Amino acid sequence: MTPRRRARWTTAVVVVAVLIVVRNLAGLDSAPLGAYVDETSIGYNAWAISTHAVDEHGAHLPLYFTAFGEYKNPVYIYTLSALLKVLPLTVVTERLPAALFGLLVCLFLTLIAWRRSRSLPVTLMALALLGATPWLTVESRVGFEVISMLAAVSGALWCLSVAQDGGRLRWYVGAGCLLAVSVFAYSTGRVAVALLVVALAVAEITGARRLLRGWLISLVPVAGAYALLWAWNLSHPGALLARFNIISITADHAVLSTVIGRFAGNYLTYFGPEFLFIQGDHRARQATQFGGMLLWVTLPLIAAGVVAAWRQRGQPFMRFIVLGTLAAPVSAALTQESVPHALRASLMLPFLLVLAIEGMILLRELTPTWRRAAATGAGLALLVQGVLFTVDMYATWPARSALDFDAGEIDAITRASAMSSGAQLLLSNTLDQPYIQAAFTFRPMPPSSLTDDSAGPLLGAMNMALVDPAMPPARPGAIAVLSSGDPVPPGAQRLFDEVTPAASFALGSKPTQYETIVVYRLR
Incomplete structure (x- = not known):
């Protein structure tokens, strides 16, 4: 490649990278609208850690954070708490x-593309595909913990791509450290990382001599992570499995054949075209529902990547990618609730994208005419579907997902509080965890001592209370924030309501608008 052509391709890579950065940062509070309770819970706990070094229950620098009967993972929360040292707590x-x-x-997987191909065109195509992938885009815009696991695993894949290609021992150490972080990044990582370690061992061991090679050092930090997890579990018996025991495929104590059938059905669902390419996750909170979790252009690239993996099956890295792809949805397949579930299966994403990158590299072996045709077709397909997805994400998804993100709840509580004139604000217990939505907004001081009930102290500090809308208290002049389906309090004055927004533009039918919250003054 001539210096001029190299400069042009480098410029193109930089331009696409800048566009992805802008896309990731633009409109974080408007696409999607609102803030789901998991987000506000993470936000308030991170603020409490940042300012008071305790969580909402008064626990000092906990490893896991209790919320709504489950435990939230620490990597995202502590990262956010560091940012809150210099930034205010907002949805953005x-x-x-x-x-x-x-x-x-995007960075780690693009580095893999460059290292594996040494081709700027392949690197550009890989970066563009990463930036336009719906699965990654949505998880980069919603404040859930899972994206921290994807970043750690992607970093581990990059380290392994270097280490297994003659890199020094420190790259194995780096991979092990990042896998160790993944154990605490998201709940599925506790099982998934163990499976990935097994996959790594199988990929690396091709003979007795490989047992003595450097990859074993990557197991040291992973073992340390599981030791810490085990120690925490001993002091909190049953905590880590409490949620899983409710949603697992064995929750109803079905016979073994039924359990095996459920696992197989769930597992195959995650590799099915409806989930990956047609509809995706059924919840607008986890997918825009404009197409599947991956762009259609990814399908032939993954198919080519499988061929490339078979041809390079002597490489430990490619064996690990294939085994990792097969292991990635196991954690998700062990749960029966809300299948398919994009967050629980998200570990598939970096492995599938690496296979797609290998498919791009394989296409270079075509004749010049066919290579240009394939590159042009893939580029146009990526451009068209990527643009359509992006337009829908900003223009229609906010309206489509408004109910899923509790849009209007924070606004209603904030506005009602301003109208209360110091009187106690009454929040319906049919709202979605309104105590944490209010705490996220008003940031009351967390409890000074450990408590199992964080809602009571936080509501008390904000002069608020939960009420049963079927039996409203006799408090004339008080303001009640109720769900739209709650009964109207006798004689109450309706002050205002919250309605899901209209789509600014829709490629298909416009989402229906719904009244979600109604605010009354009691008489």
């Missing part, structure tokens, strides 16, 4: 780590 700030972790995924 709460989602900022997701955007940054998403950019790290």
Whole structure:
């Protein structure tokens, strides 16, 4: 490649990278609208850690954070708490780590593309595909913990791509450290990392001599992570499995044949075309529902990548990618609730994208005419579907997902509080965890001592209370924030309501608008 052509391709890579950065950071509070309770819980706990070194229950620098009967993972929360040392707590700030972790995924996988191909055109195509992939885009815009696991695993894949290609021992150490972080990044990582370690061992061991090679050092930090996890579990018996025991495929104590059938059905669902390419996750909170989790252009690239993996089956890295792809959805397949579930299966994403990158590299072996045709076709397909997805994400997804993100709840509580004139604000217990939505907004001081009930102290500090809308208290002049389906309090004055927004533009039918919250003054 001539210096002029290299400069042009380098410029193109930089331009695409800048566009991805802008896309990841733009409109974090408007696409999607609102803030789901998991986001506000993460946000308030990160703020409490940043300012008081305790969580919402008064626990000092906990490893896991209790919320709504489950435990939230520490990597995202502590990352956000560091940002809150210099930034205020807002919806944008709460989602900022997701955007940054998403950019790290793009960086690590693009580095793999460059290292594996040494081709600027392949690197550009890989970067563009990463930036336009719906699965990664959504998880880079919503403040959930899962994206931190994707960033850590993607970094581990990059380290392994260097280490297994003659890199020094420190790259194995780096991979092990990042896999260790993944154990604490998201709940599925506790099982998934163990499976990935097994996959790594199988990929590396091709003979007795490989047992003595450097990859074993990567197991040291992973073992340390599981030791810490085990120690925490001993002091919190049953905590880590409490949620899983409710949603697992064995929750109803079905016979073994039924359990095996459920696992097989769930597992195959995650590799099915409806989930990957047609509809995706059924919840608008985890997918825009404009197409599947991957772009259609990814399908032939993955198919080519499988061929490339078979041809390079002597390489430990490619064996690990294939085994990792097969192992990635196991954690998700062990749960029966909300299948398919994009967050629980998200570990598939970096492995599938690496296979797609290998497919791009394989296409270089075509004749010049066919190579140009394939590159042009893939580029146009990526451009068209990527643009359509992006337009829908900004223009229609906010309206489509408004109910899923509790849009209007924070606004209603904030406005009602301003109208209360110091009187106690009454929040319906049919709202989605309104105590944490209010705490995210008003940031009351967390409890000074350990408590199992964080809602009571936090509501008390904000002069608020939960009420049963079927039996409203007799408090004339008080303001009640109720769900739209709650009964109207006798004689109450309706002050205002919250309605899901209209789509600014829709490629198909416009989402229906719904009244979600109604605010009354009691008489």
